Amino acid sequence: MAFQIPRGTQDILPSEASRWQYVEKKAREICRLYRFQEIRTPIFEHTELFQRGVGESTDIVQKEMYTFSDRKGRSLTLRPEGTAAVVRAFVEKKMYADPNQPVKLFYIGPMFRYERPQSGRFRQFVQFGVEALGSDDPALDAEVISLAMAFYQSLGLKKLKLAINSLGDQESRAAHRAALVNHFKPRIGEFCSDCQKRLEQNPLRILDCKQDREHELMKSAPSIIDFLNDESKQYFDQVLKYLTELGIEYEIDPNLVRGLDYYNHTAFEIMSNAEGFGAITTLCGGGRYNGLVEEAGGPSTPGIGFALSIERLLAAIDAENIALPIEKGLDCYIVALGDRAKERSVSLLQEMRKAGISADKDYENKKMKAQLKQADRLQAKFVIIIGDEELEKGVANVKNMATGEQDAVAFERLAEYIKERK
Structure with a gap:
């Protein structure tokens, strides 16, 4: 079902x-x-x-x-x-x-x-x-x-x-209420059943009726302003x-x-x-x-x-066609290539998030090209690319998705680098 x-x-x-x-x-x-x-x-x-x-x-x-x-x-x-x-x-x-x-x-x-x-x-x-x-x-x-x-x-x-x-x-409303009753009562049968009940319960509510709003008595009803x-x-x-x-x-x-x-x-x-x-x-x-x-x-x-x-x-x-200034997208997306890099990406994600940087990674074992497409769809500002070679050198390649520029950044400086530039 x-x-x-x-x-x-x-x-x-x-x-x-x-x-x-x-x-x-x-x-x-x-x-x-x-x-x-x-x-x-x-x-x-x-x-x-x-x-x-x-x-x-x-x-x-x-x-x-x-x-x-x-x-x-x-x-x-x-x-x-x-x-x-x-x-x-x-x-x-x-x-x-x-x-x-x-x-x-x-x-x-x-x-x-x-x-x-x-x-x-x-x-x-x-x-x-x-x-x-x-x-x-x-x-x-x-x-x-x-x-x-x-x-x-x-x-x-x-x-x-x-x-x-x-x-x-209360005094003003009581006087207005009496005037409304006198105004509507002779022709209350022309109004909906709800208004007929309101005549005694709360005649002011007749003025708020959507069904009878065009009735001529609505336009000539006593105004509260005159009874203040x-x-x-x-x-x-x-x-x-x-x-x-x-x-x-x-x-x-x-x-x-x-x-x-x-x-x-x-x-x-x-x-x-x-x-x-x-x-x-x-x-x-x-x-x-x-x-x-x-x-x-x-x-x-x-x-x-x-x-x-x-x-x-x-x-x-x-x-009014107003575009609210809502920040969209991620600060960074981690592209991991190879088993060692995938393992490292888990702790690297945590490091980014602890530093106040929004981050995500691939969980479907996609190829590098598909991971980059995913980063683009998620409107990531930066992509961190790591593989076996990067792990050996202790640096990651960081790509600015807006400019296309790419830098090699030491792992311990990644959070600082992105925060400075985002």
């Missing part, structure tokens, strides 16, 4: 894995500059964490979670997003007592959602996200957005758009001022809502305007979620964060 990969998943082969390693390294470098530290949470959590943290009315909880029972009948779920698990760890490990506030965390890891696979969207995908917990300073909102923009820009992306909105505080109280307006204005101070351009989008129930105040998305990127342009989404820590059983603690898909990031890099 020939096995095939499950639908909505992918194999990342060595030729592509180097790009993943590069962007993940960039993410870690950016987070270090902003004092965000890595946290690693389990791949699965208790189902209730996501039901309460993500929100019962979301598509994620209602349709997309991979949920199963363990041998003792406990309901567990493969994590569909990163924030709820980070907040759970924050509460469980009492990180709110850390004297260094806010607590600034980042994660990189696989998430799982049962949704229709399409370009750049998978059922198993990798998210990079950050969470800053412990401060309601609007400057922190701007910093988190700045980090996301700096990350994309460090990878060479230029065709970016930041869309931002305010969802207001003075405190929420001041908060939003301060965030925008900080973004201007940072030189970050933005567009206010009053229809922007996030797909998770825990957001309030600042909500934002970063999109790609690159030609050919696709109909779904969102690269990154995030916002403020005051109240989520309490839902997880902790003290009142404000938070802000974002998450982005590495798969969609790589697609955006391709759309």
Whole structure:
């Protein structure tokens, strides 16, 4: 029987894995500059964490979670997003007592959602996200957005758009909620079954519906901006001022809502305007979620964060035709001729690697010409050629594959010679 990969998943082969390693390294470098530290949470959590943290009315909880029972009948779920698990760890490990506030965390890891696979969207995908917990300073909102923009820009992306909105505080959202119910209720029967449920659960989520996005009531729906109280307006204005101070351009989008129930105040998305990127342009989404820590059983603690898909990031890099500066090939390849030379090549490989030089050799008893071809295919910078004559003299012939130049080098100087010239 020939096995095939499950639908909505992918194999990342060595030729592509180097790009993943590069962007993940960039993410870690950016987070270090902003004092965000890595946290690693389990791949699965208790189902209730996501039901309460993500929100019962979301598509994620209602349709997309991979949920199963363990041998003792406990309901567990493969994590569909990163924030709820980070907040759970924050509460469980009492990180709110850390004297260094806010607590600034980042994660990189696989998430799982049962949704229709399409370009750049998978059922198993990798998210990079950050969470800053412990401060309601609007400057922190701007910093988190700045980090996301700096990350994309460090990878060479230029065709970016930041869309931002305010969802207001609880008072503002309650007023907006009532207005949305009054707006949609008379004609809710014209909407999909999901939206009909959302009318009472969370009418804001109707605005995020993909199926009914062209309905005329969507275009005339009350804007949250019109329902912001003075405190929420001041908060939003301060965030925008900080973004201007940072030189970050933005567009206010009053229809922007996030797909998770825990957001309030600042909500934002970063999109790609690159030609050919696709109909779904969102690269990154995030916002403020005051109240989520309490839902997880902790003290009142404000938070802000974002998450982005590495798969969609790589697609955006391709759309802008950006060649990542990834070092390819080996430092050296050892060509051994004869039994004695093959034996010596084993220890010589180890000497190169201990010196920090990437190296390999032939394991198929190929002729010299075939070994040289193999070195070329592996993009080796240097080839070390040894045979009986070289062993007698205590030197190896080293060929520079870029220039064709060849030198006789003593065995004890080989590592030094290659390090000087590579």
